[in-house]
Amino acid sequence: MTAHEGVATPRALLLPGVLDAEQAATTVRSILAEQRPDGALPWFTGGxxxxxxxxxAAMALDAAGEHAAAERAYRWLAEQQNPDGSWYAGYFGDGAPGMSNAAVETNFCAYLAVGVWHHHLSTGDDAFLDRMWPVVRRALDFTVGLQLPGGPIAWRxxxxxxxxxxxxxxxxxxxxxxxxCxxxxADYREEPQPDWELATGRLQHAVAAHPERFLDKDRYSMDWYYPVLGSALRGEPARQRIAAHWDRFVVPGLGVRCVSDRPWVTGGESAELALALWAVGESDRAVEILRWIQHLRHEDGSYWTGYVFEDDAIWPEERTTWTAGALLLAVAALGGDPATVAVFGAEQLPNGLAAEGCC
Known part of the structure; x- marks a missing residue:
């Protein structure tokens, strides 16, 4: 590691043309600067x-070695969990009590499991896992309880x-x-979860083989690459999916469109596509995309959310912790950070029960 103004930069976060040690440290500091004393990580101050x-954003902090800050973030989530295992879709970012959006989105609720496993792989902290396991269990029980016929999960x-x-x-x-995750x-704790295993197999089958079971959001780039990033597709099927829509979404030199028919590239989608490319062995293209989006970098190490290239305009005028977080995670995977590689490479993650012929 190298130290820069109090932030020790792991070598996995050094990527020529994307981040040197000083740049990586300032990006990490840009996330830390937004974290509230209670551990919450808003998009930006007051947002x-x-x-x-x-x-x-918490996962990015773990990839950067800022484990205490990441743990505070997970403790905040544990404290906010609803009795049924869910979280609200939005909370006030300025520390005001309560939610800003009383709806519940299932993928928001489930994602804690990814972060908790990533933190444990980063730290080896069994005591942390003991504290967070009931929170994860409630969250995934809630999510699985909303599985629809045919395998998808009701989105909200x-x-x-x-x-x-x-x-x-x-x-x-x-x-x-x-x-x-x-x-x-569950495997690590030797506490089998057969309902999750069955739900995982059915969900994987639906995502990989039955796009007609989902709402048509084909114009959004996330629908293009998320079956790869989320591990439903790997190998040649994943590479074929990426190739099929590359020209619709990728703007050479600038990044990835959020929506296919809008002249708007976004840092988060670009970094996530880079992570998906890395996961299927396309590291050179992943690095190229991360280099392209350095035009979104602010001098304080944070990243603008997006850029409207027809108007040569930054939009929206906000620099979000999750954009910086997505970039750091993509760099960490490319740099060989063991926890990030394990979580997003997904080769060692359990597959659940195969759902062939069932739905």
């Missing part, structure tokens, strides 16, 4: 806070608590990753 992006509960009977491909792919925790 919105949601459980999924909060977890992504409305503000009155009514579950919708529709699923999103991106959200379900993310939940698949979370369930596999949850099963890894």
């Amino acid at each position: 919105h806070l949601d459980p999924w992006d909060h977890t992504e 509960l409305d503000e009155d608590g009514t579950p919708v009977q529709e699923a999103l491909l991106t959200g379900s792919a993310s939940i698949l990753h979370a369930l596999r 949850g099963l890894a925790i």
Whole structure:
């Protein structure tokens, strides 16, 4: 490691043309600067806070060796969990009590399992896992309880608590990753979760083979790469999926469009695509994309959310912790950080029960 103004930079975060030691340290500091004393990680000071992006930023802190800060983030989530195992879709980022969005999104609830397993792999802290296991168990039990016929997971509960009977491909792919991490925790603790195993197999089959079971959000780049990033597809099927829509979403020199028919590239989607490319052995292209999005970097190490290239305009005018977090995680995977490689490479994560022919 190398130290820069109080932040020790792991060598896994050094990537030529993307981050040197000083740049990596300033990006880590940009996330730490937004963390509230209670551990919460809003998008930016005073801004919105949601459980999924909060977890992504916490994972980036672990990849950077900032384990105490990451643990505070997970403790905050544990304290906010609803009795049924869920979290609200939004919380006030300025420390005001309560939620800003009373709906519940299932992929937001499940993603804690990814972060908790990543933290344990980063630290080896069994006491942390003991504290967080009941929180993870409640979250995944809640999520699995909303599985629809055919395998997808209902994507949301409305503000009155009514579950919708529709699923999103991106959200379900993310939940698949979370369930596999949850099963890894269960295996480590020798506490089998057969309901999760069955749900995982059914969900994997739906994400990989049945796009018609999900709402049509084909114009969004996340629906393109998330079946790969979430581990439903790997190997040649994953590479074929990436190739099929590359020209729709990738803007050479700038990054990845959020939506196929809009002249807007976003740092988060670009970094996540880079992580998906790394996961299927396309590291050179992953590095290239991460180099492209350095035009979104601010002098304080944070990253603008997006850029409208037809207007040569930054939009929205916000620099989000989760954008910086996604970039750090992609760099950490490329740099060989063991915990990040294990979680996003997914080769050692349990697969659940095969669902062939069942649905």
